[in-house]
Amino acid sequence: MTESVVPTRKSALVAIARVYLILIFPVLLVLISARLVMSEVFLQFEYNRPGFPEDYYGMTREQRLHYAPFAVAYLLNGEGIDFLANLKFPDGEPLFNARELRHMQDVKTVTQIAFAVAVVSGLLALASAVYLYSRSRTALRKSLFQGSILTLAIVAAIIIVAILNWNYFFTLFHTLFFESGTWYFLYSDSLIRLFPEQFWFDAALTIGAFTVLGALVTLLAVWFAGRDVQNG
Numbered sequence: 001m002t003e004s005v006v007p008t009r010k011s012a013l014v015a016i017a018r019v020y021l022i023l024i025f026p027v028l029l030v031l032i033s034a035r036l037v038m039s040e041v042f043l044q045f046e047y048n049r050p051g052f053p054e055d056y057y058g059m060t061r062e063q064r065l066h067y068a069p070f071a072v073a074y075l076l077n078g079e080g081i082d083f084l085a086n087l088k089f090p091d092g093e094p095l096f097n098a099r100e101l102r103h104m105q106d107v108k109t110v111t112q113i114a115f116a117v118a119v120v121s122g123l124l125a126l127a128s129a130v131y132l133y134s135r136s137r138t139a140l141r142k143s144l145f146q147g148s149i150l151t152l153a154i155v156a157a158i159i160i161v162a163i164l165n166w167n168y169f170f171t172l173f174h175t176l177f178f179e180s181g182t183w184y185f186l187y188s189d190s191l192i193r194l195f196p197e198q199f200w201f202d203a204a205l206t207i208g209a210f211t212v213l214g215a216l217v218t219l220l221a222v223w224f225a226g227r228d229v230q231n232g
Contacts, residue, residue: 014135017128018143024125025147025218026154026211031118033210037203038076040069046199055193067095068194074104075111100191103183110177137225145222151215155208162204170200 036042046052047061047068055064067087074083084104087095096104132140162169174183185192 010135014132014139017131018139021125021128021132021140021143022147022150024121025144026151026215028118028122028125029151029211029214030155030207031114033207033214035115035118036210037206038072040072042203042206043068043072046202053196053198055196057188057193059193064194067190071104071191071194075108081105095190097189099182100185100189103178103185103191106178106182141222141226144218148215148218148222151211155211155215159205159208162201162208166197166201169204170197 043065047064070084070087074081077083081101081104084096085094085101089095129140129143132143158169187193
């Protein structure tokens, strides 16, 4: 009786680890890609690329490159909202109004929760991968392969929706994560002047591109690993 129960229990753990790894793989790749985009390198690329929209109200590219990193840094650091509230234009006017500051607080909360989830789920994914490696390397390879395929399918669907109807995608995203009415701003507000709609469209496509790249690299690694086993 004991001998039959132990293998069954192990098989169940392998199945659970496999399902978890497959499902969490796209989430981790997207969050890692989002973190890569939240950098001054991406800001430099965006503001300097040909065709990026100018600020209708006169903010220069140099000013954008000066102020925008503060917004990104705030989302990633442990500072309070005063980090942004104390920023001022050269004439002494506050860079962000109360509505913008409230939204940035909401964004920071969502960002911190997302990255905390990434850390915890990433550790669980690593533990699952180690467990599968010790029990069945074939199961690990299949899990990573299927997780990569799932990632590509999800990203493809999202990109198609974003390209065909960006306004719907943008609105749906904000509706899911932010209180209604808190993320609408005037074109004259600094958040829009620093981060126009084109910026978010480009950011979404870049996150998608990084995610696809991660999935393709994983597929190639799994394929080569399986090939080595067969040749061995």
